[in-house]
Amino acid sequence: MDSEGLRVEPDPACGAVHAPPQIQIDKVRVVFGGKGAPIIALKDISLNIAPGEFVSLLGPSGCGKSTLLNALAGFITPTGGSITVQGARVQNPGPDRGMVFQEYALFPWMTVEKNIAFGLEIKGTPPPEIKAKVDDLLGLLKLKEFRKSFPKDLSGGMRQRVAIARVLALDPPIMLMDEPFGALDSLTRRTLQDELLRLWQSLRKTVIFVTHSIDEAIYLGTRIVVLTYRPGTIKCDLQVGLPRPRDTSEAEFNRIRRELSLLVMEEQQRFTDADTSGH
Ligand SMILES: Nc1ncnc2c1ncn2[C@@H]1O[C@H](COP(=O)(O)OP(=O)(O)O)[C@@H](O)[C@H]1O
Ligand SMILES: [Mg+2]
Numbered sequence: 001m002d003s004e005g006l007r008v009e010p011d012p013a014c015g016a017v018h019a020p021p022q023i024q025i026d027k028v029r030v031v032f033g034g035k036g037a038p039i040i041a042l043k044d045i046s047l048n049i050a051p052g053e054f055v056s057l058l059g060p061s062g063c064g065k066s067t068l069l070n071a072l073a074g075f076i077t078p079t080g081g082s083i084t085v086q087g088a089r090v091q092n093p094g095p096d097r098g099m100v101f102q103e104y105a106l107f108p109w110m111t112v113e114k115n116i117a118f119g120l121e122i123k124g125t126p127p128p129e130i131k132a133k134v135d136d137l138l139g140l141l142k143l144k145e146f147r148k149s150f151p152k153d154l155s156g157g158m159r160q161r162v163a164i165a166r167v168l169a170l171d172p173p174i175m176l177m178d179e180p181f182g183a184l185d186s187l188t189r190r191t192l193q194d195e196l197l198r199l200w201q202s203l204r205k206t207v208i209f210v211t212h213s214i215d216e217a218i219y220l221g222t223r224i225v226v227l228t229y230r231p232g233t234i235k236c237d238l239q240v241g242l243p244r245p246r247d248t249s250e251a252e253f254n255r256i257r258r259e260l261s262l263l264v265m266e267e268q269q270r271f272t273d274a275d276t277s278g279h
Contacts, residue, residue: 021048029080043231056221064232098167113147137165157188229267
């Protein structure tokens with residue numbers, strides 16, 4: 001594993017907290033279901049996110065993490081409130097926001113390099129520029145020897161590298177990631193977490209990273225936002241100033257882990273209660 005890029009002093013977001021927000025989420029509410037029994041997935045969510053922040057969005061299953069990410073991506077429109085990026089209201093998906101899903105979302109009939117080039121081809125980027133960009137990304141994501149492979153011939157970790165490269169090809173300032181490493185074994189997961197940190201630090205992206213893993217949230221985030229179980233509201237919004245690379249066995253890491261475990265367990269319990277009472 002290449003840990004070169006991880007030897008970075010303060011988190012970029014330390015200075016960025018005072019910068020004007022890049023993303024403004026203002027009293028967002030999302031209700032599903034219309035007439036029958038509506039589900040209030042999100043209620044009164046307000047967050048300002050500065051350029052360069054790495055926000056871990058944490059909470060138990062069903063608390064609205066994906067819903068918030070989908071609203072940020074422009075895949076769904078909030079029932080109430082608003083989301084703006086660089087002052088412009090989010091109404092549709094846009095090139096300023098790239099999304100990485102848990103289930104890779106690659107085109108199975110295309111090779112790795114074709115998958116990465118796809119978005120640029122659609123955009124009409126000149127072929128020499130596409131080639132240079134794809135070569136660059138294959139190097140950055142350590143995929144060079146797999147450029148002619150098809151997704152079915154790759155491991156889960158490799159596929160997720162391709163999915164990340166494909167999003168990076170369009171160079172969005174904001175990366176939205178929905179449990180992207182959730183399906184990977186723990187060793188691959190850790191490697192990809194480190195790779196992602198390296199990319200985030202060198203490319204200066206804003207990342208909003210959904211996870212239900214407390215350790216992953218602390219290992220990655222400059223900030224951790226915990227959501228409550230239905231309706232999803234903000235339970236806690238915590239800055240994490242731990243130096244990198246972070247040591248998961250270190251005292252302060254443990255303290256944050258304990259604090260967050262209690263918060264998440266409370267919400268998990270509300271989920272269990274709602275489940276057993278048939279709601
Ligand atoms: N398209 C939808 N229609 C109806 N209910 C939905 C839809 N999407 C999500 N929900 C509900 O909204 C709540 C939040 O879901 P989700 O955002 O997927 O949670 P998470 O990603 O935190 O697991 C859940 O109760 C889920 O069942
Ligand atoms: Mg989800």
